[in-house]
Amino acid sequence: MPKLLEAFPALAQAIRYGSVRQTPTAPILAIAEGLFERILIGLPGACTSLDDDAAHQRREQLRAMHAAVALLEGGTRAEDWSKALEGLTQRDAVHGLVRGAALRLRVELGQVKDEALGVLARKALSTAVPPSEAAAWLEGLVSGSALVLLHRGELWSALDGWLSNLARDTFIEQLPLVRRAFSGFSVSERRAMAEHIRHLSASPRTSHETDASAALDPERVAKVLPILSLLLGVRLDETV
Structure with missing residues (x-):
């Protein structure tokens, strides 16, 4: 299977742009x-x-x-690929990093609404999920441009709740993984994200957040914020 995943992009390039020898693309397309x-x-x-x-x-x-799928026009490849990605996001047996990455690709396609993203985030970041698996899922989702996720309030609410409910030792243990997830963001992106998180406790709660299971302890949130500030590399009392 890995060989097939590596071969298809090369074939897509050959079909889309042709080869230096101008080989007919019809046989390549069939393959x-x-x-x-x-x-x-x-x-x-x-x-x-x-x-x-x-x-x-x-x-x-x-x-x-x-x-590669985006390169090839015609047919139902794009729709079929999107369905395949959706299937990965919903399978618990799939590695957290891959599930998060598959969800990220669907978000970039504009196929995941904020509410649906929040549902998946709360599931992936629930207390029933091992922290290492949750951190891997988070890395898969957020790796890339922060602009795609910046205004996804349900996601940041779920992240806020997860961080707030981690035991201190567990948080410190997972900190390198979470830091790596955000390491590719620019300073301005991290500032904007920090501002979103800083305002969460002051924002009106959604119907999801009013559930007892999703309620946040302000004291625990206050304890997490300084560490989160170090994580993002910005002060949470700064404005964007």
Whole structure:
């Protein structure tokens, strides 16, 4: 399966731009179509039972596949690929990093509304999920431009709740993973994100947030904010 994921983007490039020898693309397209169908069938299994290194490799392959599908016009490939990504986001057996990355790709396509994103975030960041798995999911989702997620209030509310409810030792243990998730953001993006988080406690609660299970302890939030400030590299009392 990994070989198929690596082969399809190369074929898509050859079909879209042609080769230096001007090889006819029709035979290549036929091969690519066959590979694509096999990838769709085997993708769920290829994203389960992965260690962390394999999960990072699979994430990069998903990104390459996503770009390759966008190159090829016609047919139902884009729709089929989106459905395959959606399937990954809903399978608990899929490595957290890959689930988060698949969700990120769908968000970039504009196919995930704020409420739906919040539901998935609360599930992935719930207390029932091992912190290391939750941190991996977060890394998969937020890696990339922060602008795509900046105004997703439901997501930041779920993140705020998760951080606030982690035990101190667990938070410190997961801090490097969470820091890595945000490391690719620019200073201005981190400032904007910090401002969103800073205002969460003062913002009106949504119907989801008023549930007892989602209620936040202001004292615990206050304890988390200084560490979160270090995480983002900005002061939470600054304005954007």
